[in-house]
Amino acid sequence: MNGLITFLEQKVSPIAAKIGGQRHMLAVRKGIISTLPLTLVGSFFVIFLNFPIPAVAEKLTPFLPILDIPYRFTVGILALYATFGIASSLAQSYKLDQLTAGIIAVMSFIVTSIAPARLWAEASTTNLLTNKPEIVAAGRYLNIANLGAQSLFGAIVTALISVEIYRFMKVKNITIKMPEGVPPEVANSFIALFPAGACLILFWVIRHMLGFDINATLSNLLMPLQGFLAGxxxxxxxxxxxLICFFWILGIHGPAIMGPVIRPFWESSIADNMEAFSNHVAATDMPNxxxxxxxxxxxxIGGAGATLALVCLFLTSKSAYLKELGKIGFLPGLFNINEPIIFGAPIVMNPTLTIPFILxxxxxxVIAYVATITHIVPMTVSRTVFTVPSPIGAMMVTNWHIMAGVLVVINFLVSLVIYYPFFKVFEKEQIASELAEG
Known part of the structure; x- marks a missing residue:
């Protein structure tokens, strides 16, 4: 076991840390996380669209079209906001103007999101005044569905490419330089003139001259992976x-490593569920x-590794250190913050606690999966901040279903049973260490 831990610490940990700290990966993670306030707000309106109390839901029925608007312009165009966030984050790492980089990236993404002219030739809409069909001119109409989570991977690619073009042209001095004394915001606008033009032409040619749909192609290529990891x-x-628990054991923030890979899938999956739920699909029949x-x-429950159970066991410990650590970690653990336990026990590189932390x-x-597929517990249809106590958070995201809270309690008891024998071994080791130190 010690040899394995040494190998992981010396060989695997540095590689994982390097991957997690790579500037493009960090930019993707930060950019997508920056959309969290909007998706949280949109989630509340999804619940209003499907209110769990029938009497209240009936009264809200006339207002559903209005209540749908906040959802459509938060979660419904998630990829648009993520584009700006990703480009801005990457520009910051290159010390480029973040605002300019974000705007260029948004322009590039929108250009790729509009259907090409030849597709509009067969499309028509009905004129509300004349009640007659009319042809929609290419580029005059933007379907906001193309800006949603299903286009998130296209948003990532266009954002990264746009910033790299911006950086390349600045490094190579392919810019318009203004005299000294010109305000920075004006100078930055002229510096970005050529990069903006290059990005516009590039993505316009790709989408509208060549007819290549970046968003659809990436979505189709990655859909099997999304279905596997977040379906x-x-x-x-x-x-x-x-994997998330494994990286934590190495002392690396698990979600920080996995985030750039899986977070786009997560965002797309919850957006799919919210979209279906807003269309009045039953919470037990969500896509993901x-x-x-x-x-x-x-x-x-209590953070990665379900460590709230371990905290509660620490509170009963005969070890002075573990008992004190349990007191320190209990309140943060209730709000799903467990760094004090992960690094205080520590769980990191701890062969005794590694097994229950993963197991x-x-x-x-598995228990939650079985409860979901048997329709004992609905699927998640909204989101909330991670610092809500688990039973309440579970009910909130399942449209206030009481069995979601019950499942949390059951899983907590299961984790308590799994952690217990390993806790007793670790406690014995800790007591012996305390006695040895006098």
Whole structure:
């Protein structure tokens, strides 16, 4: 075991840390996370669109078209906001003007999101005044559905490419330089003139001259991976849980490593569920089980590794250190913050606590999966911040279903049972260490 831990620490950990710190990966993670406030707000309106109390839902029926607007312009155009966030984050790492980079990237993404002219030749709409069909001119209409989570991978690509073009032209001095004394905002606008033109022409040619749909192509290529990691595959869910816990054991923030890879899938999955739920599909019939909210509320009880159970065991410990650590970690653990335990026990590189830290969440994942496919618990249809206590958060994201809270309690008890024997071994080691130190 010690040899394995040494190998992981010396060989695997540095590689994982390097990948997680790569500037493009960081930009994707930061950019997508920056959209969180909007998706949280949009989630509340999804609940209003499908209010769980029939009497209230009936009264809200006349207002559904209005209540749908906040959702459509938050979650419904998630990729548009993510484009700006990703480009801005990457520009910051290159010390470029973030605002300019974000605007150029948004322009590039929108150009790729509009159907080419030849597709509009066969399309028509009805004129509301004359009630007659009319042809829609290319570029005069933007379907906001093309700006949603399904285009998130296209948004990532266009954002990264746009910033790289901006950086390349600045490094090579392919810019218009203004005299000294010109305000920075004006100078930055002229510096960005050639990069903006290059990005516009590039993505216009790709989408409208060549007819290549970046968003659709990437979505089709990555759809199987999304279905595996963030769809309905139990194996995919277990792989995700294992990897996140595994990186934590190496002392690396698990979601920070996995985030750039899986977060776009998570965002797309919960957006699909919210879209279906806003269209009054039953919460038990959502497209995806393994959303981020599924893991957050049914598996990460107290944080990654389901460590709230371990904290509670620490509170009963005969070890002075573990008992004190339990007191320190209990309140943060209730709000799903467990760094004090992960690094305080520590769980990092701890052969005794490594097994339950991985095993407990994986068993809980299986239990939650079975409860979901048997319709005991609905699928997640909205999202909320991770600092809400787990039973409340679980009910919130399942349209206030009481069995979601019950499942959290059951999974907590399961994690308590799994952690207990390993806790007793670790406690014995800790007591012996305390006695040896006098």
């Amino acid at each position: 309905n595959s139990l194996l995919g869910g277990l792989v995700t849980v294992f 089980i393994f959303t981020e909210m599924f893991l957050q509320w049914f598996v990460w 407990s969440p994986m068993v809980m994942t």
